[in-house]
Amino acid sequence: MSEWKAKRFWKMATVAERDGGFAVELDGRSVKTPAKQVLQVPTRAMAEAIALEWDAQEDAINPNTMPVTKTANAAIDKVTIQHEEVAEMLAAYGDSDLLCYRADSPEELIARQAEQWDPMLDWAAEHLDARLETRTGVVHAPQEKTAIEALRQRTHALDPFELAAFHDLVSLSGSLVLGFAAAMGARSAEELWGISRLDEIWQEEQWGEDDDATALAEIKREAFLHAKRMFDLAQRVS
Structure with a gap:
């Protein structure tokens, strides 16, 4: 049985400035971390790098091609609380x-x-x-x-x-x-x-x-x- 993989469901990834930081949105909806937190980062440059990673996804989402996203997720879900x-x-x-x-x-x-x-x-x-x-x-x-x-x-x-x-x-x-x-x-x-x-x-x-x-x-x-x-x-x- 083949492993199920999440499919691309959005047309465009964009950056939105909010609350002193920058969030990444997929067709206007905020990207969430694995812990269901809003993926909001401190700089526009980082948010743009994340948006590029999401835009580069084709049919199936491959987290291994999204290193900036993965590190940002770790910062929010793990490092912030520890x-x-x-x-x-x-x-x-x-x-x-x-x-x-x-x-x-x-x-x-x-x-x-x-x-x-x-x-x-x-x-x-x-x-x-x-x-x-x-x-x-x-x-x-x-x-x-x-x-x-x-x-x-x-x-x-x-x-x-x-x-x-x-x-x-x-x-x-x-x-x-x-x-x-x-x-x-x-x-x-x-x-x-x-x-x-x-x-x-x-x-x-x-x-x-x-x-x-x-x-x-x-x-x-x-x-x-x-x-x-x-x-x-x-x-x-x-």
């Missing part, structure tokens, strides 16, 4: 940030980590008021409380739509610092993604690529780039 928990979970990455845990050998890997990761820690010290210290090995060692609190406050200050995107920037890269660097445009998302995969790239150079691992990495890369796009779409123009 903001404190999500922000606290992401802020915790600062105390075990990927960039702080360094190899003890070989020298070439140690040098590469220093070359690519040290500048990002310097950037965090300057732009996030958080100086994180490096460790050798994988055993956890707490960071200074002042640095962690600075990162925590910045994370909690993000609105639900920013936080929904920021979640993927941090969780996919394994680094709160790289998440903020991507969000704030310190470097391109592509470059930051490569920095986050330094250890994996090193292993590939030594032992060759694994097809399954490469395919999974590409899926994660695309998700990281989408998260950066989503964060940018959430920015209100002053």
Whole structure:
């Protein structure tokens, strides 16, 4: 028995400004989230991106081709009501940030980590008021409380739509610092993604690529780039 799929029932998707935000409408009727909330977003740019996704649907609706819609739904249905928990979970990455845990050998890997990761820690010290210290090995060692609190406050200050995107920037890269660097445009998302995969790239150079691992990495890369796009779409123009 074939799986039932929702069919396209509308002629046009449009954007309507309302209550300080922007809703997406299908033939004048508001789109709803899976939790039956009105799909209302903070910026016209995000609403227009969502409307384009709905207009691009043909016969059957395919949610996999609607990433902006899916992330906006998550921001409304999940992050809005769990903001404190999500922000606290992401802020915790600062105390075990990927960039702080360094190899003890070989020298070439140690040098590469220093070359690519040290500048990002310097950037965090300057732009996030958080100086994180490096460790050798994988055993956890707490960071200074002042640095962690600075990162925590910045994370909690993000609105639900920013936080929904920021979640993927941090969780996919394994680094709160790289998440903020991507969000704030310190470097391109592509470059930051490569920095986050330094250890994996090193292993590939030594032992060759694994097809399954490469395919999974590409899926994660695309998700990281989408998260950066989503964060940018959430920015209100002053």
